[in-house]
Amino acid sequence: MSEAVSRPTLEAVAARAGVSRATVSRVVNGGDGVREPLVERVRQAVAELGYVPNQAARSLVTRRHDAVAVVIAEPETRIFTDPFFALQLRGISKELTAHDNQLVLLLTEGRDDHARVARYLAGGHVDGALVFSLHLDDPLPGLIEGAKIPTVFGGRPGWSDGSKDAVYVDCDNRGGARDAVRHLAGLGRTRIAHITGPLDQTSAADRLDGYRDVMGEADPRLIVASDFTPTGGERAMAELLDRCPDVDGVFAANDLTALGALRVLRERGRRVPEDVAVIGFDDVLPVTEQTAPSLTTVRQDIEEMGRLMARLLLRTLTGGVSAPAPSSVVLPTTLVRRASA
């Protein structure tokens, strides 16, 4: 069963078409510089034999793999609840396949996996890497640095040193947060709270900064730390209501957090948005459109970010040394008004 009958080689095709291996190779790789009748004959032979190039042999000489690794370093359950990753993956997948590149998925569940990932990246299996969800203390960037493989990060990496030259794609977390808080303020809310994401990720830290930009040195009790999950959002909202019963606006660090917050508000008998206006971040439709009330949120184009990451990486891959390293991209966000604020 696993002993696939040995597939035809270039040699076989050449024999069949009555030409040399080199000619077949040329035809298979685009056919430039080969005269039409020969091209036809070779194509014919390829079809008849069902020839498919052996990628290993090709890579051995070209040193290209037409494959890109996607590293998702999210040990916790978030990958499995937050449509965020799936959406970004889709964007990446679309862009890669449009350029005939394959997507090798590397899920890491903890420290143990880091060495494996590093080895893999260094092993020359892939031409580049797309890396996600780094936390401040993450050892992965160092390991990737060591692998000397072109890399684009999803979200601004947090480590302070040498991040100058790291290429990343992110949305304007801080600006989006400011818009959200300003919107709440524009609604006449004065006790505006923020439920943060995990602050060891820049996206969460930046959103907190944006909140502070607008709120200044507001009552620190209005800031509650959380973790981007619905359950975390519930916990934080409950704590918030206990601490500051007069809260009238909540900017949640992401939609999932807002989802949890809404649940607790309902349980506690607060009307949304009448008593408390709530606003999220991301705009993952399955969530924002289906909460009750529907969720006002800061939209970022997640799938587009994925596509962009892939595009940036592919550009550096095809560009080679000559091409200038592309610079990072920060996409704008837009406020999407729905019912909750």
Add this chain to the structure above:
Amino acid sequence: MSEAVSRPTLEAVAARAGVSRATVSRVVNGGDGVREPLVERVRQAVAELGYVPNQAARSLVTRRHDAVAVVIAEPETRIFTDPFFALQLRGISKELTAHDNQLVLLLTEGRDDHARVARYLAGGHVDGALVFSLHLDDPLPGLIEGAKIPTVFGGRPGWSDGSKDAVYVDCDNRGGARDAVRHLAGLGRTRIAHITGPLDQTSAADRLDGYRDVMGEADPRLIVASDFTPTGGERAMAELLDRCPDVDGVFAANDLTALGALRVLRERGRRVPEDVAVIGFDDVLPVTEQTAPSLTTVRQDIEEMGRLMARLLLRTLTGGVSAPAPSSVVLPTTLVRRASA
């Protein structure tokens, strides 16, 4: 930047350690049959040079890739809403990495992608394939058949012919459905409805069969077709209430469908479970534990199924022709009682 300084070869390591390439190869691949002092010297040289084997060269001769393709053929948005896929991916990823295999993710968005996937599988990039979410009329099985690559399916494939020898992992959809409906009946419900999944998938069809096993030739208006999504569940539930206002039990084809159904029931002022008892399928925790009321459901161990698929595939890969092809596995389900039924 992309011009990585050419990495050291076996040759270089051999020179440095003062041994032959063969010896280095032996050490790198486990070191059997090489005397300790030499092993040490080689290890040393490997470390000093930062040698990492070139996988392409290795594959070229071993004809192994230590990589497995995961094909997810779900054109619609379901992948991005249903934790199901993410969970199964996690199970697969864990098992694969435990055996030093890589996961190549192939997402297909439509017919156009099928040819690409087929070419990839036939191209000898991977040792085997794990394939999901086939629909009855899906051309993929045929293409995969053509690729002559060991394959394990996620969920019983639907095409009638030749599926004898297809290896798959599934849960006991029909039995689980029976349990669900019996449970509702045991609660004294007599007007028990079923909101189906997309009936061109065997999982959905089997659950409907299970429903019929218990209900016999019940009022056909109690069966409403849907599509495994929350929105679909809403639509179906609304239709159901219009058709059969006296419905007092609902078996939804999956948790997401149940989620939508619960929402509509609440909107229409029906109490759950007092007026209408609701039961789902899957038990994806982020959903079932967070609905109001929490969702009674039929549990299948999704992550375990993923792991099992990978294990089965790896077994046929390492077994070679000699080993008997493993047979399909159908896992039992268990009813998880929560508040909704």
Add this chain to the structure above:
DNA sequence: TTGAAAGCGCTAACAT
């Protein structure tokens, strides 16, 4: 425009 030939870096017989 086509062909001949030299590797890419590795493993696996086969010798020693």
Add this chain to the structure above:
DNA sequence: ATGTTAGCGCTTTCAA
């Protein structure tokens, strides 16, 4: 136990 050697299937100079 270690070394020698012959490829794996392909691309790519180089010559014709």
